[in-house]
Amino acid sequence: MAKSALLKSSLAKKYWMAFTGLFLCLFLVGHLFGNLQLLIPVSEGARDQFNEYALFMTTNPAVKVLSYLTYFSILFHAIDGLLLTIHNRKARPQSYVSFKPSTNTMWSSRNMGILGTIILAFIVVHMSMFWGEMKFGGLDDTVYTTANGEEVKDLYTLTIKTFQDAQYGLIWAIAYAFAMLAIGFHLSHGFSSGFQSLGVNHPKYNGFIRKFGYAFAVLVPLAFAVIPFYIHFVLEKI
Amino acid sequence: MNLTLKIWRQKNANTKGKVVTYQVSDISPDMSFLEMMDVLNEQLIDKGDEPVAFDHDCREGICGSCNLQINGEPHGPDRGVTTCQLHMRRFKDGDTIVIEPFRAKAFPIIKDLVVDRSSFDRIQQAGGYISVNTSGNTQDANSIPIEKENADMSFYAATCIGCGACVAACKNASAMLFTSAKVSQFSLLPQGEVEADRRVLQMVEQMDKEGFGNCTNTGACEIECPKGISLENIARMNREYLKASVK
Amino acid sequence: MGTFQSNTPKGPLAEKWTNHKNEINLVNPANKRNIDVIVVGTGLAGGSAAATLAELGYNVKTFCYQDSPRRAHSIAAQGGINAAKNYQGDGDSIYRLFYDTIKGGDYRSREENVYRLAEVSGNIIDQCVAQGVPFAREYGGLLDNRSFGGVLVSRTFYAKGQTGQQLLLGAYSAMNRQINRGKIQAFNRHEMLDIVKVDGKARGIIARNLVTGELERHSAHAVVVASGGYGNVFFLSTNAMGSNVTASWKIHKKGAYFANPCFTQIHPTCIPVSGDHQSKLTLMSESLRNDGRIWVPKKKEDAEAIRQGKKKPTELSEEERDYYLERRYPAFGNLVPRDVASRAAKERCDAGFGVNKTGEAVYLDFSSAIMRYGKEEATTRKIDNPSDAKIKELGKEVVEAKYGNLFQMYEKIVDQNPYETPMMIYPAVHYTMGGVWVDYNLQTTIPGCYAIGEANFSDHGANRLGASALMQGLADGYFVLPYTIGNYLADDIRTGAISTDTPEFEAAETEVRERLEKLVNNKGTKSVDHFHKLLGKIMWNKVGMARNEQGLNEAIAEIKELREQFWKEVRVPGSVNEMNAELEKAGRVADFLELGELFAKDALHRNESCGGHFREEYQTEEGEALRDDENFMYVAAWEYTGNPSEAILHKEELNYENIEVKTRSYK
DSSP: OHHHHTTTSHHHHHHHHHHHHHHHHHHHHHHHHHHHGGGSOSSHHHHHHHHHHHHHHHHOHHHHHHHHHHHHHHHHHHHHHHHHHHHHHHTOSSOOSSOOGGGTSOHHHHOHHHHHHHHHHHHHHHIIIIIHHHHHSOOSSOEEEOTTSOEEEOHHHHHHHHHHOTTTHHHHHHHHHHHHHHHHHHHHHHHHHHHHHTTOOOHHHHHHHHHHHHHHHHHHHHHHHHHHHIIIIISOOO | OOEEEEEEEOSSTTSOOEEEEEEEOOOOTTSBHHHHHHHHHHHHHHTTOOOOOOOOOSSSSOSOOOOEEETTEETOSSSSOOGGGOBGGGSOTTOEEEEEEOOOTTSOEEETTEEOOHHHHHHHHTTOSOOOOOOTTSOOTTSSOOOHHHHHHHHHHHTOOOOOHHHHHSTTOBOHHHHHHHHHHHHTSHHHHTTHHHHHHHHHHHHHHTTOBOOOOOOHHHHHOTTOOOTHHHHHHHHHHHHHHHO | OOSSOOOOOOSOHHHHHHHHHHHSOOOOHHHHTTOEEEEEOOSHHHHHHHHHHHHHTOEEEEEOSSSSGGGSGGGGOOSOEEOOOOTTOSSOOHHHHHHHHHHHTTSOSOHHHHHHHHHHHHHHHHHHHHTTOOOOBOTTSSBOOBOOTTOSSOOEEOSTTOHHHHHHHHHHHHHHHHHHHTSEEEEOSEEEEEEEEETTEEEEEEEEETTTOOEEEEEOSEEEEOOOOOGGGGSSSSSOTTOOSHHHHHHHHTTOOEEOTTOEEEEEEEOOOOSTTOOOOOBOOGGGGGTOEEEEESSHHHHHHHHTTSSOGGGSOGGGEEOHHHHHOTTTGGGOOHHHHHHHHHHHIIIIIOOSTTSOOEEEEOHHHHHHHHHHHHHHTTOSSOOHHHHHHHHHHHHHHHHHHHHHHHHHHHOOOTTTSOEEEEEEEEEEOOEEOOOTTSBOSSTTEEEOGGGBOSSSTTSOOTTOHHHHHHIIIIIIHHHHHHHHHGGGTTTOOOOSOSHHHHHHHHHHHHHHHHHHHTOOSBOHHHHHHHHHHHHHHHSSSSBOHHHHHHHHHHHHHHHHHHHHHBOOOSOSSSOOHHHHHHHHHHHHHHHHHHHHHHHHHOOSOBTTBOBTTSBOTTSOBOOOHHHHOEEEEEEOOSSGGGOEEEEEEOOOSSSOOOOOOOO
16 A cells, blocks of 8 residues: 555645645756846856856756756646646535635635646746747857857847847736746745645744745745846846 | 525435525524524424524534534634534624535535535544553553653644534645544554554545545635644644655 | 342452452353444443443444534533542542542442442543543643542543543544444434333344434344433533433333432533523533632622623622622532532522523622732732732733633633623533433343443432543443443353344334324424423423422423423424434423423432432521431332333432441531
């Protein structure tokens, strides 16, 4: 029984949700440090640094392993979440005539599925715009020649241009910010919830975990969201 | 006080139910919620109608029988009370009150507001005990000292009355708070630790089998629990289960 | 066996139980598998008995009207459970517990049973701790005790104010283990409506499935009734709404004698009735009397003004208050036993000094305690010249730490803050010492039919001590019945499975069905509760805390008349073959209407005052109970003859060989 218990039982599903979720939190931090390089004033140096970084991230074997782990986590987190949601719906086949969950729970905790779906949609668009372009996009207008002379996509220019576009730049920035808002709400419940699912709950440390979770949920998405607006409004146009 | 009641009526498990509206008058604010229901039922009997069926027994908040979903919340708007401890002074003249059964797949409706909570019993039967036979020769009660803090925590977990409010309040109809309370009570005591692994695996397996939903840590159960059973118990069960599964 | 003989073992008191266990017949484990036992009721007594019988190997079927055994009303017991463990080293012993119980019971209980109870009390605690019952502990990790109900030692084990709950859940978990093993079949939402006798022996029951309404036949080699007390005959009591006498009454009608029905305990500290809508009463722990002072206004005008809401109790000066318990009983004051405190409150209220709308309440005042504790606290905290407000604040903190949850409960129900204004309390029916007569083996006068826990009469005499009900329930269920029943079942090892397809089962089922149909088809005009409330009024006014010959005679006549009316005019909506709460109630009230009459008859015949039974004709000049040991030192066991008031009295004389019979005095 113990074997299947780690795959099939309701608790096991929660462990995987928590593991993958908390791992993705780590990923977010890493990703954020990369993105923050976009705040550097426009220059050749800035462009080179960012593009070298992007290249490193897509080619380094160790990073590759991590990135596949990330894709797997995202997929698993999403599928597991979907399965849980379906199962949970079935647990109450006839709904209440009057149900007031707002009296006893936070909005975000009840809407992790919706938030997750928004985030997933964002990831799909995001990947196709940047990562997809990087990997599969043609080398038309934006080419970057790497230190060892290889020609790759100039992701730096692509990014800056997208958000500085006179017509759509601000819309992209707002859409991006909206997705970050969803991530923020998702994290506001998900971070401490992950700890609870893994059994980490102790009166002495709960306050810290919760506060840290809230701070994480506000600061990380906020930092992400600031970047496109900075690029649009502040950064020198290229 | 005069009140409008919207009550779920359902003849039996096999028929469809519906909300029926009733008026009650001259309700005293000193009445308990169930005494108000008594007044309604007297009224229905006088008219030759069938009274509303609902579970209740001790009427002092300890047996766990009463289980009404009142205006969208288990046991109504007050915290830390069961339905029988809710008083009518909590409502205003002219209020409309929606009264429903606790709803979950694992709590099928028997009649009107009465549901079948035997799924809870089956979870307990799966392992909610310490395997010790009755005899006059069990070791002396004071032979194993137990840290006061653990004894107290075990007690608080054990104060669960099995009313089902946790399931009713949970958007997923999860029984994690209920199950974890029993798992916690025993895992905190040296007597119970011996068979802790078996217990948690079997109880969770039964819980899943009964068709309860999953816990998504919304915390509704803890807030609506009339006995204030803590979410800490769920975390403890998560720990215990993880420990038992990887062994 | 199965006769009206106490069957107490020979030998010195302290050795009787051991000798008896050594001498009685046993059933070998292989044969136990072929023997079925029915247990009706799954509270402390029934639950523990069912679990233990199943552990021993018998096939057990349990029946309870609740949706789960965990909801039996044992769960509501607050205070604690006594055991002669002497963990506190304060000189407690089995003999002392035995002595206190006999004396507390006003010398109307059977010595041998009580001694056995005290003897196994320690085992109960061991057993419960092994089962994982989380009793209160001290910082050293050992079990904590408190003193309770006017005894001189600390022998009460407790789990906050929820001892009954924890013990019941312990028994329930032991049951669950056996259900899981398949040794117990639990029939929840089932009510026993009759016992079936074959060749004079108890061989099964007729039960109604309360979900479908179907009648079911269940056979067994023995039937154990553990269905609790009959306090609900008063309509208002601290019992659960569903608590009833039906199982006990059905076996009484089939031949089990009913003993001392008039011995009923009225608990002094309950929350008073607030109006006609009241459906039940809530008990507040007796511990409140340790610090609260009980009073009513000295002047009737003040009481009147308070009742009408024109005056507040806090406006009355010390001189205008009558602390009647301290006045009447200077030695024990507010800590007199339950029956004395209850009667004194009734006396004041009857004289017109009651303080709530209904005129049936007295004050329990914590203001002096708050000030006293406040001053102590100020001293320990080294606060010089504290203001009155500061003292009050400190005092409130102390009182809150001691009684916080009780105060909160009071405020929830009454909507008054007991820290600011005195609490109101009034006595309420709480426990019934009387019950089905049983011998030393807990067997009734029907062979093969046993009664345990509050359902039997055996251990508490005329008055029960605090924290002893839980002890008795578990003693009977865990440690007594499972052994004594073997003595009877040893003769049944060759009987084999008992068929339910016999004329006896047929006849019993038909009788039950006809009665149910009669109720449903009666089409009267009045609800069941209407009659129950009227019965309660008669009982409370004439067979309550103080009884007299005239009142009792009236009560007997009135109950009889009410019973006739009930059968003519009751209206039970719905049908037999469905879940029908009104039908359940109707059946129970019909039985209460018969029991009430026997109750009054018993009270009428007992021309003395003892324990919970107070006859106004038999009191001292100071108004104290006057016991008559010469003529009434016996158990009154009544045999049913077709009409409760014509029951035949059988006397079991009580002999006290190990204890000196004294008058209780609390002056």
